[in-house]
Amino acid sequence: MSSGTCLDSHQDGLITSCPWDPRIKGQFFHQTAFSIPLTRVKGFINDIKSLVKIEPKSLCALERSNGVLIRYVTSSSAFLGKEEKALDFDLTYYRSKDEPLTPRLYEDFIEEIEQMGIFKYNALPHWGKNRNLAFDGVIRKYKNANTFLKVKERFDPLGLFSTEWTNQILGLKGNVTIVKEGCALEGLCVCSDDAHCAPKKGYLCRPGKVYTKARVCTHICYGSSVNVSSLIPNFFSTISILNSRSVMNGASPAHSLVSTTAVAGGGGSSGAAAGLDDFHFPPDIPSMQERKDEAMRVLKADLMTELDKEVKSLEEDSWMFEGPRSRIHLISRRGNFLKKGGEVKLW
Template sequence: MTVTVDAGVQLRKLLNTLAANGLALPHTTDWDGLSMAEVISTAAHGSSLWRKGGGIHDHVVGISIVIPAPAEQGYAKLILLTEKDEEIRAARVSLGVLGAISQVTFAVEKMFKRSISLKLKNESDLENSFVKFAESHEFGEMYWYPSFYGMLQSIQDRLPVESPGNGKRSEIDFRPATVQSVVQNRVVEELNDEKINAINLCKSVKTQVEQGVKEGNGYLNDGRSFYGFPVIGYNHLMQSSSGCQIDPRSEEHGMCPWEGKELKSNDTICGWDTQVKGNFYYHTSIVIPLSRIAEAIKDMKQIRDTDPTALCTIDSNLGVQFRYFKKSNDYLSHKEDSVVVEFIYFRYRELGTPRWNGHAMDEIEQMLLQKYGGVPHWGKNRVYTFEGAAKRTVNLGKFLKVKKQFDPEGYFSSEWSDGVLGIGKGVEVWQDGCALDGLCVCKEDRHCAPEKGFVCRAGNIWKKARVCTKVNADLSIIAKFSK
């Protein structure tokens, strides 16, 4: 009940191959265009506290790594690690600094089906529902929409493979999109942000979320259409979604099928493809202990209440997502059962451009990191969030010992990775406007944009936060929205 896969193989190819043999990898990422080395090296995850938990790396039982070696050994050698080797606890979440991963062996299960239902309700019981929800549903996730005081429960349970249903997840953000549509959508986003019509944005978000749930939020009962919850389907088709990374001319799952080729307006790409000016966001994902999530939610609600309009942009991008992460023994993983707090929000392409609502997101980020001992997802987040993060993992000291053993000269390290691991000069970048782009936590007004009225001040609720706030801001819009 194991599968060995080359490190560069894409997740979707592995899932399809397993399914053809009646097998399943129980937890995967939402997007299936990642390579298997990427998936484990950054501690990518699903959502669960059951069994081994939702961390994909916790299902790894073997790894092959190519590491540097002296000349008499040909300058490189292959290390084979199994669960019997202590070093595998470093290799499963390695950030790529131990060597070049060659192959990964996963423990797999017999294929099963997953049942998914979405339930939209008032936020009143949000902070008190996390533990019970995790105990009741093996793969459950929750979403919070702070601007309209709503919460969405994604109820996900395991069913026998014989259960009726041929459902599929087809997340709109992962579908192929034409170059023209991606560019146009971004233009609209920029215009909306410049106009700052927060009240209209907040009102439209509620309608958008309600309509999305009514239409299935990308879940299809028969693989083609949605006609009601629950949606039941084979596991490999119900958690991960794909399509945009496939070259339509060859149907190959290439990471960048159009790279080096001239793009035309009707060519299809992933919305975030850097070859065009399409999607461009900040993506916060911070892991905090499950034991403290209720307290954290109460604090986040207080931040919301100081300016309800400021978080509308989060709600227009899936809201605040909560997923479960079981404690792990891997050195750069998490010491106790945790909740991943995740949200996406608008980002300007021009460095040093202030966002009218940036103070709220910055205060939440800093509070989760400072007050609640949060650890950033290794594959996401802004630069400053990684400062000192590795010290809050299971055992940084033992990880660094294995790193020195495998790559003593640091061939697989960089100034950035050393900073993340706390053995370099740090990760924050100090320059004018650095706080506006998540390069630093502001200490002086020049780290914001004083010439545009944005200065460095304490947070509204978490007073230890330092955020870029617009002085003499018009508070009438907040009062109007609150009424």
């Protein structure tokens, strides 16, 4: 909101000022609001629950700014009204006032909820509380759209009450989507390229975690893959960076972010996982257990040397090595980071 009756309150040192009063450092947030037919609400809520299972803290991005407001709305005979009874969802979240291209807390989760509602569940967007992407093709969602446009043309043939924006959302001229660097962070587009997010800050365009047709700006530690063949000759040839849905060695999907898979140094198909018997170990390491221990030691020492700079930049993350012994995993978890004598410990 930009105004309200409390802006006209008595001069009392702004004690009774509105939370959104520009004269004080009050609340600054953005809202995404849409209505989902009652017949489809259950599926939408279940999908959100699935997202929360992946990262239980993901909705904190909404909860700290008044959360999700829900209200029932009835159907309307208006040409651009609700065509059936629905549930209205208002998602309220922080948006940087000074740097709008700054990624938000749990950016990918909130973007996925937004796209899930608008595209998967065919939600009708609030005409004011939304970002550009919600209005892409929105007029096609209304069965009486053509009737509305005919009435509009009859009463306003010169377009005196039209603007470039109304022409875009009504599908008359132009498109609401604006494709440029960082456009997905502001909802000007749905990302289709990493440049639409914030690649320099580690946010890349990736599929959704539950609604996989979504394209969201996800924080990725090291891109899609890192080649470490030069670090550990004849032992490992690639590291596969998996998304946050990977479940490794019984770890929670919410905490398992990165998987390092042992790959045969010579022969075999590229990227195919191999047992430790396939590696070329020095003759003085005969037993399988000793081979496992040596592989773990080399991985910890050499890999941490390479990744140390990256890890230091992620103060909220910590790293732990573990694995089912035929493969070795590097797991990133939120917590404190401690590196001591080449060992990485999590507590």
